[in-house]
Amino acid sequence: MTCKACTGQIGLAADWRPHSRLRAPGSAGTAGYAASPNQKLYACSDCGTVLLKGRNTGWSLALKTA
Ligand SMILES: [Zn+2]
Structure with missing residues (x-):
């Protein structure tokens, strides 16, 4: 969650x-x-969710690759 x-x-x-x-x-x-290359992945130490930060797109939920 x-x-x-x-x-x-x-x-x-x-x-x-x-x-x-x-x-x-x-x-x-x-x-x-x-x-x-211009995006960074951040893992949350509380819930394990991985967030994606893109320079132009801002913060979003990261998607698993297959
Ligand atoms: Zn979290």
């Missing part, structure tokens, strides 16, 4: 900072999720 902090992060613009429970970009837990 996605925690409240992650739910609130989704849809924000890219210049918003990651919430405090998000680990450093690309940490363990983000393996298997798709990101392009």
Whole structure:
């Protein structure tokens, strides 16, 4: 289940900072999720949700690659 902090992060613009429970970009837990070179993956240490931050697209829910 996605925690409240992650739910609130989704849809924000890219210049918003990651919430405090998000680990450093690309940490363990983000393996298997798709990101392009100008996007970063953040795993939440509370709920395990992986969020994607794109420079132009802002924050969204990351998608698993197959
Ligand atoms: Zn979370």
